[in-house]
Amino acid sequence: xxxxxxIVYVLDSAGTARAGGLVSGDRIIAGLREHHDxxxxxxxxxxxLPLLTLxxxxxxxxxxxxxxxRPDAQRLREVISGADVVHVQLPFFLGFSAVRIxxxxxxxxxxxxxxxPENVLAQASLRWPRLMRRVGGPWxxxxxxxxxxxxxxxxxxxxxxxxxLARDELRKAGLKAxxxxxxxxxxxxxxxxxxxxxxxxxVLSVGRLVPEKRHDLIIEAVAASKHARELRLxxxxxxxxxxxxxxxxxxxxxxxxxxxxxxxxxxxxxxxxDLYVHASEVELEGMAALEAMRCGCxxxxxxxxxxxxxxxxxxxxxxxxxxxxxxxxxxxxxxxEHRAQLEAMRETTLAFVHGYGLASIIARYEAVYQQVIDxxxxxxxxxxxxxxxxxxxKAIITPRT
Numbered sequence: 001x002x003x004x005x006x007i008v009y010v011l012d013s014a015g016t017a018r019a020g021g022l023v024s025g026d027r028i029i030a031g032l033r034e035h036h037d038x039x040x041x042x043x044x045x046x047x048x049l050p051l052l053t054l055x056x057x058x059x060x061x062x063x064x065x066x067x068x069x070r071p072d073a074q075r076l077r078e079v080i081s082g083a084d085v086v087h088v089q090l091p092f093f094l095g096f097s098a099v100r101i102x103x104x105x106x107x108x109x110x111x112x113x114x115x116x117p118e119n120v121l122a123q124a125s126l127r128w129p130r131l132m133r134r135v136g137g138p139w140x141x142x143x144x145x146x147x148x149x150x151x152x153x154x155x156x157x158x159x160x161x162x163x164x165l166a167r168d169e170l171r172k173a174g175l176k177a178x179x180x181x182x183x184x185x186x187x188x189x190x191x192x193x194x195x196x197x198x199x200x201x202x203v204l205s206v207g208r209l210v211p212e213k214r215h216d217l218i219i220e221a222v223a224a225s226k227h228a229r230e231l232r233l234x235x236x237x238x239x240x241x242x243x244x245x246x247x248x249x250x251x252x253x254x255x256x257x258x259x260x261x262x263x264x265x266x267x268x269x270x271x272x273x274d275l276y277v278h279a280s281e282v283e284l285e286g287m288a289a290l291e292a293m294r295c296g297c298x299x300x301x302x303x304x305x306x307x308x309x310x311x312x313x314x315x316x317x318x319x320x321x322x323x324x325x326x327x328x329x330x331x332x333x334x335x336x337e338h339r340a341q342l343e344a345m346r347e348t349t350l351a352f353v354h355g356y357g358l359a360s361i362i363a364r365y366e367a368v369y370q371q372v373i374d375x376x377x378x379x380x381x382x383x384x385x386x387x388x389x390x391x392x393x394k395a396i397i398t399p400r401t
Contacts, residue, residue: 005373006039006082008098009038010041010098011029011040011041011042011090012043012069013042013069020287021090024114024162043069047075049069050069051068051069054068060123068093070093070094071093071097076101080101083107085108085372086099086102086108086109090115099155109157110156110157111152111153111159111160112160113162113169118212118281118282122212122282142173145172153170153177158178158371159180160179160181161180162184163181163183165284165311182364183285183290185356185357185361186358187358193272199272201231201336203277204233204292207236209242213280214279217279217325219233220329221277221332222256222329224325225333227337232254232256233249233256235259237259270292273297274297274339276292276300278301280304289301289309294356296350298346300332301320302319302322303320
């Protein structure tokens with residue numbers, strides 16, 4: 001693409017958060033800036049907005065490495081008025097305002113789908129477990145998806161979905177707007193080492209410490225392994241379940257390390273781990289599994305209906321029944337007992353995710369932005385449809401006298 005675009009990227013917590021949709025936004029912004037003028041809007045964006053507090057849930061929001069930005073209509077109008085396209089990452093207060101203002105100013109809008117109702121309800125179950133047991137369920141998830149489509153995505157000129165599962169969810173909820181499936185991708189820094197030094201067999205999992213990620217299942221499976229005392233389990237992340245998971249890990253015969261790590265430490269873990277396990281039952285893509293595989297680490301992935309991460313399983317053997325700690329333990333045993341075969345799988349793993357580099361993802365974003373802009377301008381140039389001609393008058397027949 002030769003033309004330099006003016007892009008406004010609306011993202012509540014750019015630069016500081018660890019949630020997948022926010023990390024993805026940071027990476028996309030950085031990649032687009034190599035060839036385009038990008039203005040980020042949010043708590044830590046180029047246009048800085050104040051924090052929006054929500055009494056009663058602020059602690060849960062912070063525990064999930066997130067924060068809401070308070071919309072400022074005047075500042076949004078100022079920055080959006082000169083844009084070629086506006087990208088809105090999340091369907092929250094700031095996102096609603098940005099979409100509404102962009103539509104009013106006649107600027108094309110792209111939204112992204114990074115929120116699953118199951119994630120929201122899982123967090124709510126930590127605060128109101130009895131209420132969620134009574135009212136939560138598939139029907140409420142369907143209702144929330146419909147509400148998200150009606151209030152947010154239906155106003156977009158294009159909706160970007162990180163997986164086919166994500167697109168299917170929105171279509172089932174009634175979305176009619178055009179969609180594109182574009183992975184979040186992984187930067188080139190996620191790459192294997194030239195040579196791995198042998199060491200203690202390490203099982204790795206990465207993600208926020210929240211119910212739907214099912215780190216409890218991984219701890220149970222490693223503890224149930226026949227080789228538990230020879231295993232090292234590392235769970236990299238933070239979140240509201242950390243004390244509960246630490247108590248569970250303390251009872252394991254395996255060596256278990258759990259908690260937040262820096263970006264450099266995370267990359268080293270991906271490169272040195274023998275096996276990655278993704279037990280999450282709710283995912284719109286699964287960035288951590290993709291990052292691990294881009295480092296050559298073979299992955300066992302839960303075959304969960306509401307998780308798109310199963311698309312990264314290189315074959316059926318690398319899928320396990322969600323919620324089944326015994327089956328996962330047997331798969332871990334097989335990997336431990338056949339380490340030479342597991343090591344040989346590293347090249348196959350790398351080849352499987354070869355097309356998910358961030359550079360190719362940025363090129364897809366550039367292409368769809370330009371398509372949205374071109375379609376929008378074409379619609380603006382087309383003359384308004386002429387009203388249909390009036391029906392011919394009915395013949396009046398005068399009876400003969």
